[in-house]
Amino acid sequence: MSVLSITGLNKQIGNHRILKNIEFDVKEQEIVGFLGPNGSGKSTTIKCICGLYHMTSGKILINGADVTTKRKEALSALGASIESPSLYPQLTGRDHLKLMGRWRKVSRERVKEMEEYTGLGVHLDKLTNGYSMGMKMRLMLAMTLLAKPKLIILDEPTNGLDPQAVFELREQMEAIRREGSSILFSSHQLGEVEKLADRVVILDQGEKVYDGIIPTHLMRGLEYHLQVSDVQRAIEQLSGEVGKEIRVLEKGDGWIALTIESKEQFNQMISSLQSNQISVYDIIKCEANLEDFYKTIYERSGSNDKE
Numbered sequence: 001m002s003v004l005s006i007t008g009l010n011k012q013i014g015n016h017r018i019l020k021n022i023e024f025d026v027k028e029q030e031i032v033g034f035l036g037p038n039g040s041g042k043s044t045t046i047k048c049i050c051g052l053y054h055m056t057s058g059k060i061l062i063n064g065a066d067v068t069t070k071r072k073e074a075l076s077a078l079g080a081s082i083e084s085p086s087l088y089p090q091l092t093g094r095d096h097l098k099l100m101g102r103w104r105k106v107s108r109e110r111v112k113e114m115e116e117y118t119g120l121g122v123h124l125d126k127l128t129n130g131y132s133m134g135m136k137m138r139l140m141l142a143m144t145l146l147a148k149p150k151l152i153i154l155d156e157p158t159n160g161l162d163p164q165a166v167f168e169l170r171e172q173m174e175a176i177r178r179e180g181s182s183i184l185f186s187s188h189q190l191g192e193v194e195k196l197a198d199r200v201v202i203l204d205q206g207e208k209v210y211d212g213i214i215p216t217h218l219m220r221g222l223e224y225h226l227q228v229s230d231v232q233r234a235i236e237q238l239s240g241e242v243g244k245e246i247r248v249l250e251k252g253d254g255w256i257a258l259t260i261e262s263k264e265q266f267n268q269m270i271s272s273l274q275s276n277q278i279s280v281y282d283i284i285k286c287e288a289n290l291e292d293f294y295k296t297i298y299e300r301s302g303s304n305d306k307e
């Protein structure tokens, strides 16, 4: 079952159609990256999911419950950190967890568990106005997780975090998944999304322009371009044996492109070509990444032609 299901979501404010027929879902234990340039409609979508905005039309189900008609049930399955980190500067970390615990009606034991989870130690009893971004993020995550929601929404969770804190966040997101929750997170940090998400949904000017996995050949360093003596035989030899998504490159002169997923596969590819007397004249390891993918998507959706 989908933990989040959005169908035909439209949002109009005045004459401005902010969201145009958005549809996507998030499955159990999935981590989905929510991307798009400034003003593309990510926050508006998130606010509709959280019941903070009325939709003009459409349907949003959280864990099977309709956000409009079964609001309480739907929102009880949701934990969201949408204007992160929005903390009260004059309260301590522990105060925040206690307050949230009372509000979400969770046991004292669970609050204690999440106090531990923050890893904040003595800082838990200090005012949050002295916290670093990483500390704030850990507290926000603990507050979001307190009621064990099925769906967790994080708005730009990597914002302002240093590489170590991003690494920790990644570990925490994996742990959240293991405990049975799903995550939808928005971000502008494409490199991070590439590392964190199973799948991405991309909006552009209020429309969904992509929903799917990040193609392997667009991940950093996985695609190789090879110049070989016999393209046809090289493809026959390598297809199904090593490499994936083998294709002939238009630049001519015997160039093919293929995805290699490990060093072993790389070695296997070379020995397979050599043992079949196919010479390799040149090899280029491509540094394509999600940013390239992003550009491709926008070009395909014609966003540059729109106003």
Ligand SMILES: Nc1ncnc2c1ncn2[C@@H]1O[C@H](COP(=O)(O)OP(=O)(O)OP(=O)(O)O)[C@@H](O)[C@H]1O
Binding pocket: 013, 016, 018, 036, 037, 038, 039, 040, 041, 042, 043, 044, 045
């Ligand atoms: N309350 C509002 N009234 C009028 N227009 C709004 C309102 N809220 C958002 N918009 C418009 O809707 C569009 C989408 O905004 P939204 O904040 O959802 O984009 P976003 O993808 O989250 O952008 P960012 O990455 O900058 O956070 C923008 O053009 C914005 O100006």
